[in-house]
Amino acid sequence: MSDPLTPPKRKDPLVVTHAGHVPPALRSRAATAMAARAGLGRFVLQVCDDCARATYPQRDRCPFCWGELSWQDQPDGAVIEAQTTIRSSIDLFFKDHLPWRIGSARLDAGPMATVHLHGDVGQGDRVRMELKLDRSGNPALFAMPEKETPHMADDPQLRVFTADPKYRRILVTDGRTETGQAVAEALLKAGAKTVFLGNADPLMRYPGQDRIEAAPGIEPVRLSLTDTRSIAALAGQLGGRVDIVVNTAQFARQGGVGFGGNLNDLQSGLDLEVTGLMRLAQGFAPALSGRSDDGDRSAAAFVDIASIHGLTGRAGFAGSSAAAAARLSLLASLRGEMARTGIRVISVLTGPVDDGWHQNVPPPKTAPAQIARAVVTALQQGQETICADEVAKDVLTRWQDDPLLTIREENK
Amino acid sequence: MSKTVLADLAVALASGQVRVIDLTNTLSPDFPVIVLPAEFGQCAPFRMEKLSRYDADGPAWYWNNISMNEHTGTHFDAPAHWVTGKDLPSNTVDAIPAQDFVAPAVVIDISAESAADADFVLTREFLENWETEHGTIPPDHWIALRTDWYKRVGTPEYLNLLEDGAHSPGPDAGAVEFLVHDRKCVGLAVETVGTDAGQASTFNPPLPAHSILHGNGRFGLQCLTNLDKLPTFGAIIVACPLKIEGGSGSPLRVVALVEGETA
Amino acid sequence: MARQKPYDGVAVCAPVTVPYARYSDKTAHWWTGSALAALSRQTGLGPADFDGFCFASFSAGPDTVVGMVQHLGLSPRWIDHIPTGGASGVMALRRAARAVQMGDAEIVACVAADTNQIDSFRQTLQGFSRFSQDATYPYGFGGPNATFALIADNFMREYGVSREDFAKLCVAQRANALSNPFALMKKPLTHEQYMQARPISDPIHLFDCVMPCAGAEAFIVTTPEKAQELGLSTARLAATIERHNAFPEDPVQTRGGWARDIDDLWSAAGCGPQDMDMVQLYDDYPVIVAMQLADLGFSEKPELSRFIADNDFTITGSLPLNTNGGQLSAGQAGAAGGFQNVTEGLRQILQTPLGDQVPDARRALISGFGLVNYDRGICTGAAVLEQEVLR
Amino acid sequence: MTNRMGKFSIDRRAYDDVVITTPVSLPYVRFSEQSAHWWIGRALRALVDGSGIEARDIDGFCLSSFTTAPDTAIGLAEHLGLSVRWLDHVPLGGASGITGVRRAARAVQSGDCDVVACIGADTNQRGSFGNTLANFSRFSQDAVYPYGAGGTNASFALIARNYMEQFNVSREDLGRIAVAQRSNALKNPNALMKEPLTLDQYMNARPIADPIHLYDCVMPCAGAEAVLVMRQDTARACGIAGARLRGSIERHNARSIEPMQTSGGWVEDVGELYSMAGVGPDDIDVVQTYDDYPVICMMQMEDLGFCRKGEGAEFVRSHDLRIEGDFPHNTSGGQLSCGQAGAGGSYVGLTEAVRQVLGTAGDTQVKGANLALASGFGMMTYTRGLSSCAVILSGEGA
Known part of the structure; x- marks a missing residue:
């Protein structure tokens, strides 16, 4: 079993914050393709289109018959054939995390692989492989116990690859919405120490305010994503203490483009969701980055919840989808920036949320609780992209398969 | 009026005999704006993005881009703001003669009642009683409603928004009709976020201040401060909205000129 | 000085060209695998069947030959890594031939492959060599165009060769390319178009330059017995030469290493320039083609202009030159550009051309030239291939 | 010995009268501010000085180095003014030296050139070791280095642990190899390690990546090793003594489907090695294995036929591996005690083997050594050493 994580002690103000490093980031294009799938929580290997054998490390051609390779989900079982504990490393990141355990895993899928080891597994063990992302956003094979072990998630080596909310202090940007409240509650339930819950207009009450603000662990804060000054003020106040930022801002309005679109809605949506995301990132990303490897208390993730229709556009919600598209684009760039500092950037993709702005949309719709679950799962798994619900999953699957077709379908 | 009036005024300003009172709230992102039901277009609050501040984006200068609604912060309502005033001549801020932006004010104190x-409602009856006590409201004056509401700025009690809507004082239709038709007022100047009462959408007719004032070519001034610093009679209000082409209103700096020691 | 021993017991076969692409999102590893897959289709051999592997590429980094061996599942007992660009084809041929002849390997796959991603060419140039980093690219970053402009300027003045002469070579190569379905250039080139092309770095103009692209070339070197068993047509390696950093004392390059070893080549081959049915010369620039025509014994340098005028370089002409169109018209796939002279020569004498067949082709002269480390190409090589058995 | 030749029936031809001469080992330094170009130039100079052959008569050049980028062999030829008619670039790490000599031998034997300078050299500037590791191969970039960046230590730890468990090898057994080499190194003035090493010290060394401890690891350094390869007639004409190349093998990516490496590519070809040379393991007087880790030395003792697979531990227990012992092994101290000069390390055993059979090894000389075996192993591109090679040399009297 793993030692249970203990609540981090208060930081000694005289101790220099540990500078964040990331594991070696130089990878091949094929490895980067693996990362893209790892980010979705898939366990994939390259499989030959001709001879159907799986291969690893990442190749560009099959080593058995020189056929073309494609990425496929693979059985995730493996056996650890050998293990070692690295006690000396010339890499800054690993040097900081020594001792570090790795092993040689014989994957059920066929190939041998060098893998990171969970504390509860060792030589001879059957394990369950997970394809994680390391702190530089690159793929990492991680051997987990085959069956759940006590405090499994608290394994210090595993926690390097996740952004588990346990004992972490988290900013949720918009407590005025049902989604924001559901996310805050789920994070507390998952062990978060504190949730700073944003309120764009503390002078105005909001539904559910009394209940959520009374919840233990909730600290209401003034935060308006459309107000640069309020973000600067909050970052100045909390920047050094927030470990995870979850942006739940949403401005969904019905409307077309040439017909029935509302320019003010578009502007408001862009200001809140797009410019607001950039304001939030500018306020908090530097502070998060500065604490990306600060032991138990390290900053871990920046989460953004956006409509899946940012990928495709959507008839009837043109402006909202455009804002989501811009938001996903900003987030992709932010992900690249944050990969250099070791902060995971997570996209939670949703279908139409079951709220007042989607009253005319037939079900299935996304319940705020589903979004909250997805946020927690992504953080616990260290996943980069997660679909909160069936609609998002469906659109993403179709989009991965044929983007242009899906764009047409969603805009009919 | 002799040709020395302005010279006299200059002397009075310099000596403090005439003082300038600022009736304006500071434009800031924190200042609340009117809230309409969510399905309507919403009034944009004040927002400011720095362009440069003696930095790489402008080494020797400091300036900001700002954005807001025409009705954000301390602001002026032109007759075109309301449907009742939509067909009046010169009903937008750019078309209103500049002459109309400077006018004397009579201050009606309803702070105790508020x-x-x-939800205190100002009625014709109240006004008539007031005149009995203070004298008749002269024509061509701003009617400044002192509620001391400005002291609530920065608290939820300013908008005072409960589940059934906002709660703040304002006139009923009778009062506005009286002020417009019988007293020929320039407009209504208030400290609350609107010239109408918080619950005025439930009045019959609804929103009488907006409806009657603007329908008769009169103006509104909202979100004022310091009305308690003005004398009942004798202050002159200077309220020049930005000259926005076809604008329905405008944020503005409102000042009052008051004489002597009067507080 | 020892003379080269004959290449007894060596068969060259199975030329492969993977169709070029102007830009490719694939890696050099992929292109190498494509070439091996093509060899496999032609021979039925798989990864376990090759016991020798010879590799040339600029864009496989950080891998070299041995990384490629692992990547592509080979388990050879002889490998060679040839990072000499335009000379790599002839060098691979020589190395593989000696390995087979000496019993160090029996079936050697020789592969050159390079990808061309959107920014690869600039990056290759940038990281090309220390001398180029220190002493040529800071002088205008003209790449090889600028270097060869200096060589061409000097050569043209020294030997009375004109752009008109180069035009004839380029126009002939383009004509040859039109029958090659894999050539990237699909339109005819007229003498007039050549002359009026925009200047790149005087006197180099547009049609003097190759077009960088992605592609792969491969062939097999084995024993005649093995080739027979596999049912492959074979060519014999009659003679080869190779030279590096020859004539460093020449102020500007007017000759390549061939000039030092040409007698060795023709005496070992037992024939001469007049016996060649075609020449496949390294053609990064027409001035280098002209230089080879002289250094390899077809003409004296002062007579080059007349020699060019007197000959027809098209496939059916008096001296077929770069019958696939050469790099000038087929494209330059990095190090694979240093292999296409071998594969094209081989295809012609094995009677399996990509495009039109050179009539009665039995002997091909292959010449390589490569690696502008500083102010000149410093690797040169040449080989004479002869048709042996057609199957 | 079983001949493991598989489907390839072709016979390796003998090297006839090819000889290896002029072994050069430049004194190593832990860190060097000089470039690899400088070290290579210095090695060339030592070859010229040591052989009396003039630079312009060197017409073949074979280079191995990790630190010449962006240059390769050809860039160095121009840099150092060589004009050659045969050139090879051998980027095979620990297998470079022997592979390079094999190529050079075929070139001089075939008359493609007369004298080949074979050089392995690397500089070691602060950071260059990490740089080499980080850029070693695509597989290491994608699938090894990001798993702890333990470099080869971590990868070999996995091999060693598996090997030790499978074949019942203890750390003491491996320690014997390291301790004996240190004893040998003390007689080699060029060795970087100057202090004796006891088995206790070996056992108590700090762990690096279990079961690899400090004295299992080599020390990266700067240096160069070199030889000349030519035909016997050329050597005689120049009055240089040379070691005859009796047999050699190489192999890459052997047995890649075995999950854990327990043997190197030697097992595929070792029969041919001895049959080419016309001798057997018992005839070898001195053995230089590639010693990036003692466990790899033991693997080679087995794979090269000195004992059977699984008997390596018993073999080192029952033999004295020192210069004066009954199985003189890595007599210069090897990389474990001399230092590992990058690709130069691939030549350490070779140059020492040449010196041994020529009787010019000085204080490390094994008495009466006439037949020497040197082996190479390299390119840990992923989880195993990809390249292996070996050579048998004899003195002129043989």
């Missing part, structure tokens, strides 16, 4: 009842 403190006692946030």
Whole structure:
């Protein structure tokens, strides 16, 4: 079993914050393709289109018959054939995390692989492989116990690859919405120490305010994503203490483009969701980055919840989808920036949320609780992209398969 | 009026005999704006993005881009703001003669009543009683409603928004009709976020201040401060909205000129 | 000085060209695998069947030959890594031939492959060599165009060769390319178009330059017995030469290493320039083609202009030159550009051309030239291939 | 010995009268501010000085180095003014030296050139070791280095642990190899390690990546090793003594489907090695294995036929591996005690083997050594050493 994580002690103000490093980031294009799938929580290997054998490390051609390779989900079982504990490393990141355990895993899928080891597994063990992302956003094979072990998630080596909310202090940007409240509650339930819950207009009450603000662990804060000054003020106040930022801002309005679109809605949506995301990132990303490897208390993730229709556009919600598209684009760039500092950037993709702005949309719709679950799962798994619900999953699957077709379908 | 009036005024300003009172709230992102039901277009609050501040984006200068609604912060309502005034001549801020932006004010103090009842309604009867006590409201004056509401700025009690809507004092139709038709007022100047009472959408007719004032070519001034610093009679209000082409209103700096020691 | 021993017991076969692409999102590893897959289709051999592997590429980094061996599942007992660009084809041929002849390997796959991603060419140039980093690219970053402009300027003045002469070579190569379905250039080139092309770095103009692209070339070197068993047509390696950093004392390059070893080549081959049915010369620039025509014994340098005028370089002409169109018209796939002279020569004498067949082709002269480390190409090589058995 | 030749029936031809001469080992330094170009130039100079052959008569050049980028062999030829008619670039790490000599031998034997300078050299500037590791191969970039960046230590730890468990090898057994080499190194003035090493010290060394401890690891350094390869007639004409190349093998990516490496590519070809040379393991007087880790030395003792697979531990227990012992092994101290000069390390055993059979090894000389075996192993591109090679040399009297 793993030692249970203990609540981090208060930081000694005289101790220099540990500078964040990331594991070696130089990878091949094929490895980067693996990362893209790892980010979705898939366990994939390259499989030959001709001879159907799986291969690893990442190749560009099959080593058995020189056929073309494609990425496929693979059985995730493996056996650890050998293990070692690295006690000396010339890499800054690993040097900081020594001792570090790795092993040689014989994957059920066929190939041998060098893998990171969970504390509860060792030589001879059957394990369950997970394809994680390391702190530089690159793929990492991680051997987990085959069956759940006590405090499994608290394994210090595993926690390097996740952004588990346990004992972490988290900013949720918009407590005025049902989604924001559901996310805050789920994070507390998952062990978060504190949730700073944003309120764009503390002078105005909001539904559910009394209940959520009374919840233990909730600290209401003034935060308006459309107000640069309020973000600067909050970052100045909390920047050094927030470990995870979850942006739940949403401005969904019905409307077309040439017909029935509302320019003010578009502007408001862009200001809140797009410019607001950039304001939030500018306020908090530097502070998060500065604490990306600060032991138990390290900053871990920046989460953004956006409509899946940012990928495709959507008839009837043109402006909202455009804002989501811009938001996903900003987030992709932010992900690249944050990969250099070791902060995971997570996209939670949703279908139409079951709220007042989607009253005319037939079900299935996304319940705020589903979004909250997805946020927690992504953080616990260290996943980069997660679909909160069936609609998002469906659109993403179709989009991965044929983007242009899906764009047409969603805009009919 | 002799040709020395302005010279006299200059002397009076310099000597403090005439003082300038700022009736304006600071434009800031924190200042609340009117809230309409969510399905309507919403009034944009004040927002400011720095362009440069003696930095790489402008080494020797400091300036900001700002954005807001025409009705954000301390602001002026032109007759075109309301449907009742939509066909009047010169009903937008750019078309209103500049002459109309400077006018004397009469201050009606309903602060005690408002403190006692946030939904206090100003009636014709109240005004007539007031005149009995203070004298007749002269024509061509701003009617400044002192509620001391400005002291609530920065608290939820300013908008005072409960589940059934906002609660703040304002006139009923009779009062507005009286002020417009019988007293020929320039407009209504208030400290609350609107010239109408918080609950005025439930009045019959609804929103009488907006409806009657603008329908008769009169103006509104909202979100004022310091009305308690003005004399009942004798202050002159200077309220020049931005000259926005076809604008329905405008944020503006409102000042009052008051004489002597009067506080 | 020892003379080269004959290449007894060596068969060259199975030329492969993977169709070029102007830009490719694939890696050099992929292109190498494509070439091996093509060899496999032609021979039925798989990864376990090759016991020798010879590799040339600029864009496989950080891998070299041995990384490629692992990547592509080979388990050879002889490998060679040839990072000499335009000379790599002839060098691979020589190395593989000696390995087979000496019993160090029996079936050697020789592969050159390079990808061309959107920014690869600039990056290759940038990281090309220390001398180029220190002493040529800071002088205008003209790449090889600028270097060869200096060589061409000097050569043209020294030997009375004109752009008109180069035009004839380029126009002939383009004509040859039109029958090659894999050539990237699909339109005819007229003498007039050549002359009026925009200047790149005087006197180099547009049609003097190759077009960088992605592609792969491969062939097999084995024993005649093995080739027979596999049912492959074979060519014999009659003679080869190779030279590096020859004539460093020449102020500007007017000759390549061939000039030092040409007698060795023809005496070992037992024939001469007049016996060649075609020449496949390294053609990064027409001035280098002209230089080879002289250094390899077809003409004296002062007579080059007349020699060019007197000959027809098209496939059916008096001296077929770069019958696939050469790099000038087929494209330059990095190090694979240093292999296409071998594969094209081989295809012609094995009677399996991509495009039109050179009539009665039995002997091909292959010449390589490569690696502008500083101010000149410093690797040169040449080989004479002869048709042996057609199957 | 079983001949493991598989489907390839072709016979390796003998090297006839090819000889290896002029072994050069430049004194190593832990860190060097000089470039690899400088070290290579210095090695060339030592070859010229040591052989009396003039630079312009060197017409073949074979280079191995990790630190010449962006240059390769050809860039160095121009840099150092060589004009050659045969050139090879051998980027095979620990297998470079022997592979390079094999190529050079075929070139001089075939008359493609007369004298080949074979050089392995690397500089070691602060950071260059990490740089080499980080850029070693695509597989290491994608699938090894990001798993702890333990470099080869971590990868070999996995091999060693598996090997030790499978074949019942203890750390003491491996320690014997390291301790004996240190004893040998003390007689080699060029060795970087100057202090004796006891088995206790070996056992108590700090762990690096279990079961690899400090004295299992080599020390990266700067240096160069070199030889000349030519035909016997050329050597005689120049009055240089040379070691005859009796047999050699190489192999890459052997047995890649075995999950854990327990043997190197030697097992595929070792029969041919001895049959080419016309001798057997018992005839070898001195053995230089590639010693990036003692466990790899033991693997080679087995794979090269000195004992059977699984008997390596017993073999080192029952033999004295020192210069004066009954199985003189890595007599210069090897990389474990001399230092590992990058690709130069691939030549350490070779140059020492040449010196041994020529009787010019000085204080490390094994008495009466006439037949020497040197082996190479390299390119840990992923989880195993990809390249292996070996050579048998004899003195002129043989």
